Amino acid sequence: MILHCDLDSFFVSVERLEDPCLCGKPVAVGGSASGRGVIASGSYEARKLGIHSGMPTAKALSLCPDLILVKPVFGRYSEYSKRFFSILKDFTPDIQVVSIDEAYLDVSRVQLLWGDAHKIAVLIRERTQKELGIPVSIGIGSSRYIAKCGSKLAKPDGLYVVTKGSEEEFLRTLEVKNLNGVGPKMTAKLKKLGIYTVGQVMLYEKDFLEQIFGKAGLWLYSIAAGEYSDSISFIENPIPRSIGNSRTFIKDLPYELAVRELRTLATEVGRRARKKNLFGKTVTLKVRYSDFSTFTTAHTLNEYTNFTNTIHRAAIEIFGKYSDYLGKFRLLGITLSNIIEGSEGIQFDLWDHKEKEKLMKLYNAVDKLNEKYERNKVIF
């Protein structure tokens, strides 16, 4: 059986531990409204007022003037996150971390040790509450998809079990809005068609759903028909397909100022790649103009790298073709993809291998300093 464990309004919960005055009030963690901040996480009190993550902070404050806005302190969250995952790892090594506050656990191998899935879920909830002080909601199911839908129903601070064999019944009566992957817009559209539960999806033809919703329609149909795939295996730390960092500027920037931001973005991408011992060959630059039109350009290098400088140079070269643009830039992002693991070894070349060895040492030192003091304080 699979457990999907998801910490409740994680960022807010952490902030409430730091400042108990925040308890019981509409609280949101997010960027400032004067800049272009968005809400990262909202308390349940705030959610009731229509605030959701991803919403611009300015809009959230206009919806709810009493909202208490807390500036995020990311170092704090990763600390709690690490402690949460180490609790989970005490129960089983078959864990797949999905994000900073959620993970799937395959408990099939450890049921003799701890008892059945329900018992394990109860133990996890007890320990997390006791050691972290944060409520965790858990969904139990025979597949990850079902478990994830379960945890959505379990929130806040609950446990939802879909026993083996009852998946069909569970899905048939499940409200579409609780289906993982269906957002408010799709829910509204489905409502117009008279579809409230997943079972009702089957009232319509597959082709019709595709016409209305495109690929999402086909996906919805297959879920309703019980064909949800669960093929990804439990690998402890799967290799990410890309490492990216993007930034919306506080104020739109002209080319000469925007180009300077590439250094910061490349520094972060390089740092993260090196931390995971990953190397990439393709650098992609994402550019968004003031009018929100967005372009991406990829450039494939002739070698694998995780050196900030190399990534930066490639990004500058791509950005060069925007130098004639007279308008302003709203967002820039750099992504490193075509990823391989450093543990497989890297092919250096005959002419610059000595140089690369030196750079590796240098980046090693830079990374250590940044880890010790403040992220990206030392830039190279």
Add this chain to the structure above:
Amino acid sequence: MKFKVKTDDLRNAVAELNTIIVPATTYRAISFILIKASKSDGLILQATDYEINLKKRVEADVVEEGAIGIPGKFLNAALKDFDEEELEVEQTGSESLKVNAGLKKVTFACLSEDEYPVFPKFEEKDSFVISAQLLKENIRKTAYAVSKDTSNMVLMGALWEISTDDSLFNMVSTDTHRLVVNKSKVEFQKPPAQNLKLIVPEKLLSFLVSSLPQTDVPVSVVLPEGDGKIAFNYENTEIVGKLIVGTYPDYESIIPDTSSMKTIVLDRIAVLKAIRFVSVLAEKKSYNVNLSFEKDVLMVNTDLTEVGEAQQAVELEDNKESIKIIFNINYLKEVLMNLDEEKIEFNFIDQRAPVLTKPLDSNEYFTIIMPIRPIE
């Protein structure tokens, strides 16, 4: 145009010309072979892909002179099936040509001579003459390491360096991960007037390896006035190709001093066989092979992947060194395949520094390979 020709003569020439022509693309003419018949010279056949121009002379009994382009692919295919000794060829219209022998007859839709690209003409600046076999052999030993990376044009060819004072003919190629150097003292039948440095593109190199005869026939290599071209004349063949213009990287600077390296002597074939064996589980085109030397045994193995792992031990004679070093399997395989000698030297410093391989007790021909750098 009308002539009689020996089937074998025409077939062999057309087969060689056919390796150059490209199927009709944007420019249709280069999918044709041009045939010129004259009473004095017999037949002159030409093909080009704009990079290599090839001209072959074939003896024939020419009754009526003329010139016409014949679709190369179809002419080549048709000639394979003529088992008669002699062919009769006759132009039947401004754009058609008939070939017949015995009970067979084929008529091709042709191209008029005016539409065919002109064979390059030039004034000679310098030239040298060398044995075909020697040239062929030296090209074969070095061409395999030429780079395929289009972002650095100069490496897409081999460097030819001729020094007239000491009759040295060096051929060098690299894709930056390995470097092959062949420094041979050559007896030129005619040396060039001055020292030369040329970059010969890979396509021309492989064409020469397949076309040059395995005999001592003299090949006259001509460098025209103005840069960028090279011509080869031998027997009934003339080849004009393009050179790569640019500055080749300084390769001497990266050649390690073997006196400061440790040496292990290897049985080339045994190691090659072991590498072939461990590659049975390879899923990817390019992957790593680990060589672990320990006293009298070399362990060759691939890393454990989803499909498994493979290893083979190779016995070593009198070895005192021990090291583990990782290579891209293709690089190592090609290096070993292109050496001819049984015993070779494996010279190394550590697992991060370039490795130099060469035949035992020879400094003429060697290869430097950059190992894979392990990153923990």
